[in-house]
Amino acid sequence: MIVDDQQAAAAFLLDPASYGAIRPIEVIETHISRIFLTGERAYKMKRAVKLPYVDFSAPALRLAACEKEVELNSKTAPGLYLGVRRITREASGKLAFDGKGQMVDAAIEMVRFDQSKLLDRMATAGELTPALMSAVARMIVGFHRAAPTVHNGSGSSNLAGVLDINEAGFATSHVFTKAEIKTFAEIFRTALARHSELLDRREVAGKIRRCHGDLHLRNICLFDGEPRLFDCIEFNDQIASIDVLYDLAFLLMDLWHRGFPQFANLAMNRYLDEADDEDGVILLPFFLAVRAAVRAHVTATQVEEGSGESDKLIAEARSYFDLAKTFLQETPPRLVAIGGLSGSGKTTVAEALAAHIGAPPGARIVESDRIRKAMHGVPAETRLPDKAYRPEVSDRVYREMAWRAGLILSEGGSVVADAVFDRPADRERIEKAARSRAIGFYGFWLEADPLVLWQRVSERKGGPSDATIDILSRQLQRNAPQSNWQKINADRKLADAVAELRRFSQNDAPETLRTAS
Numbered sequence: 146m147i148v149d150d151q152q153a154a155a156a157f158l159l160d161p162a163s164y165g166a167i168r169p170i171e172v173i174e175t176h177i178s179r180i181f182l183t184g185e186r187a188y189k190m191k192r193a194v195k196l197p198y199v200d201f202s203a204p205a206l207r208l209a210a211c212e213k214e215v216e217l218n219s220k221t222a223p224g225l226y227l228g229v230r231r232i233t234r235e236a237s238g239k240l241a242f243d244g245k246g247q248m249v250d251a252a253i254e255m256v257r258f259d260q261s262k263l264l265d266r267m268a269t270a271g272e273l274t275p276a277l278m279s280a281v282a283r284m285i286v287g288f289h290r291a292a293p294t295v296h297n298g299s300g301s302s303n304l305a306g307v308l309d310i311n312e313a314g315f316a317t318s319h320v321f322t323k324a325e326i327k328t329f330a331e332i333f334r335t336a337l338a339r340h341s342e343l344l345d346r347r348e349v350a351g352k353i354r355r356c357h358g359d360l361h362l363r364n365i366c367l368f369d370g371e372p373r374l375f376d377c378i379e380f381n382d383q384i385a386s387i388d389v390l391y392d393l394a395f396l397l398m399d400l401w402h403r404g405f406p407q408f409a410n411l412a413m414n415r416y417l418d419e420a421d422d423e424d425g426v427i428l429l430p431f432f433l434a435v436r437a438a439v440r441a442h443v444t445a446t447q448v449e450e451g452s453g454e455s456d457k458l459i460a461e462a463r464s465y466f467d468l469a470k471t472f473l474q475e476t477p478p479r480l481v482a483i484g485g486l487s488g489s490g491k492t493t494v495a496e497a498l499a500a501h502i503g504a505p506p507g508a509r510i511v512e513s514d515r516i517r518k519a520m521h522g523v524p525a526e527t528r529l530p531d532k533a534y535r536p537e538v539s540d541r542v543y544r545e546m547a548w549r550a551g552l553i554l555s556e557g558g559s560v561v562a563d564a565v566f567d568r569p570a571d572r573e574r575i576e577k578a579a580r581s582r583a584i585g586f587y588g589f590w591l592e593a594d595p596l597v598l599w600q601r602v603s604e605r606k607g608g609p610s611d612a613t614i615d616i617l618s619r620q621l622q623r624n625a626p627q628s629n630w631q632k633i634n635a636d637r638k639l640a641d642a643v644a645e646l647r648r649f650s651q652n653d654a655p656e657t658l659r660t661a662s
Contacts, residue, residue: 150204151193154232154250155179157240158188176447177201182257188230189214189253196446197313199380208251214379215253221288221357221374222366227254258368265362268403275496278408281365281372282415285393288374289420292354295386300344301337303353304391306383307435308333314442318449320462321441329466333438336431336473343556347388347425356392358385361399361440390425394432397506398440401433402468410500410507418515418525423549427556430504434472441465476504479559480550480579481650484566484630485591486620487612488598488605490639494591495563497643502650503559511549513564514609517542525609534616543571551578566590567620572630587650588630595621597636 157163158181159170171182177199181188191207201207211229219226230252233244240249260266264281267273297303308330315326337344347353357364358378366373378385393416400409417423444462448455481502483491492512500507518525520542521533532538543564550560566572572588579586593601602617631649633642 150234150249153234153240154190154252157232158190158252163240163242176443176450181252185257186227187255187257189255190250197317198310198384201380204248204250208248210380211251211253214377217377217379218375220291221377222368223373225256225258225368225373225375227256230254256368258366262367263363264365264367264372265399265403267367268362268400268405273405273408275408275411277372278412279415281396282412283419284372284374285360285396286416286419289354289356289389289392292356292389294351295353295355296348296351297353297386298348300346300348300353300388301341303348303387304337304340304344304435307387307391307439308337310384311435311438311442314439314446318442318445318462320445320448320459321466325466329438329470332470332473333435336434340428340431343424343428344388347428352388352390352422352425353386354389354392355382356385356387356389358387358392360392360395362396362403365396388425388428388432389420390422390428391432391435394429395436395439397429398433398436398468398472401505402437402440402465406500406505406507407497409505411496413506414496414499414510417509418519423509423552424556426509426553426558429506430472430476433505434469437465437469437472441469472505474504476559477585478554478557479503479508479585479587479650480554480562480575481508481560481587481589481646482562482564482566482572482575482630483589483591483646484564484572485593485635486565486567486598487610487617488601489591489593489635490601490642491563491565491591492608492610493639494635494643494646495561497639498646498650499561501647502561508559508561509553511546511553511560511562512609513542513546516545516549518609520545526607543568543574547574547578550575551582554578554582554584565620566630567623589633589646589649590630591633591635591642593635 159172161167161170161183164183166183173180173182177192177194179190179192191201191210193201195202201210208231215226215229230242231248232250232252233241233246234249235241235244235246264273312330315321357374359376360374364374364376366375397409397413400412413429441462444458444465448458448462479502481498483495485491495510495512499510502508515525517529517533518527521529546562546564550562553560562575564571576586576588598617599614602612602614633645635642
């Protein structure tokens with residue numbers, strides 16, 4: 146009867162007459178929901194499923210889940226969620242919205258938005274931009290700051306619970322062999338043991354919060370011109386009460402899986418710029434691996450449901466499975482320093498290079514301009530007065546850069562340091578951050594004709610740099626001793642310069658790129 150009632154409710158939502166409409170209803174299917182699109186509205190119904198991580202087997206459970214979804218998502222997507230509609234069976238036997246009869250199901254009523262504004266669609270269309278991904282990262286930081294802290298067990302036990310759910314999910318599918326799943330689980334348990342101490346420290350520090358829980362590209366949209374999070378995990382508080390960086394990791398993993406490593410790295414860096422959560426950088430490859438494993442077992446579950454696209458789903462599940470193993474491969478940390486005068490393209494090069502340094506999602510960018518702005522308590526785009534660039538202030542900035550780089554390197558993460566670095570003492574300080582820890586160091590000096598520098602600085606708009614023609618002129622007049630880091634010609638297209646840096650920084654003998662000491 147439960148199945149018959151759900152089928153009847155689905156048929157009711159599929160009937161244009163239920164809404165006083167004429168045109169056919171469009172349907173979007175997921176593994177636990179159906180979304181019916183009509184006119185300016187969308188109606189979302191929970192499937193009558195019972196899985197290791199979700200129970201929608203009874204109408205009352207589905208109604209409660211709908212109500213909780215509206216409550217939670219209204220905070221991150223204001224105006225998108227309109228409320229919950231009860232589907233009732235009237236005395237005539239017909240179904241109706243919010244009638245007087247027995248409730249047979251429930252649906253969430255939402256404003257229908259342009260599906261092309263879903264970030265997964267925008268990714269496919271090549272419409273993602275650095276500005277958009279930066280805005281998304283800032284939005285997630287704000288959401289995490291406001292999310293309630295959860296203290297319900299240690300940080301390591303929290304992740305152990307996720308691994309338990311993953312293993313239970315894999316056990317319901319036949320896409321992967323028992324031997325594969327056993328080996329897969331052992332790799333994850335080993336990685337969890339390696340990170341347990343840090344995970345536990347982060348739980349004590351309040352890093353586990355009631356998060357979104359399902360933060361991939363398909364659950365972010367542009368609504369009223371702004372990025373919005375929607376469709377969070379409402380049905381399982383355990384899944385959504387997680388480390389904030391594990392929440393972020395779903396977005397980063399999704400970007401990486403879709404072939405956008407640079408955007409994954411950019412989103413990570415913009416998030417960390419705002420969140421100041423450097424100690425967690427080393428956890429991100431593990432978090433990305435767990436997220437890929439989640440997608441692998443969820444996709445494999447869809448195969449068991451008899452989808453007509455089983456071959457495609459099997460291939461997709463396999464791709465996530467293999468990606469998870471890739472994320473868990475140990476990668477030695479590296480420090481890459483990029484120096485040069487204003488206009489030489491340091492920041493552009495650093496952002497293009499960082500995704501390819503260290504373990505996914507790539508290196509943490511330690512940028513002098515952003516650190517200087519943070520020291521003065523202003524957003525990165527805010528212009529600072531000249532006094533903020535006095536030598537004693539710059540000395541503090543470079544010391545902070547070396548300290549942050551050392552912190553990340555000590556934990557096993559990789560760093561790209563971006564600054565002018567025209568003073569030998571500053572170059573020596575950043576080198577020491579790597580050398581004192583026996584970590585590979587690569588120093589690059591971007592060289593460009595003064596006319597090229599002048600043109601780039603004069604045409605620059607936005608961003609954290611306050612460099613002007615006057616500042617560039619003073620840099621040129623100082624005639625600072627030329628860096629003996631590896632020289633890179635920056636007169637050409639910066640993409641060519643990045644390609645050269647990638648070849649050098651993948652060298653297994655970084656000693657050749659050290660400043661003599």
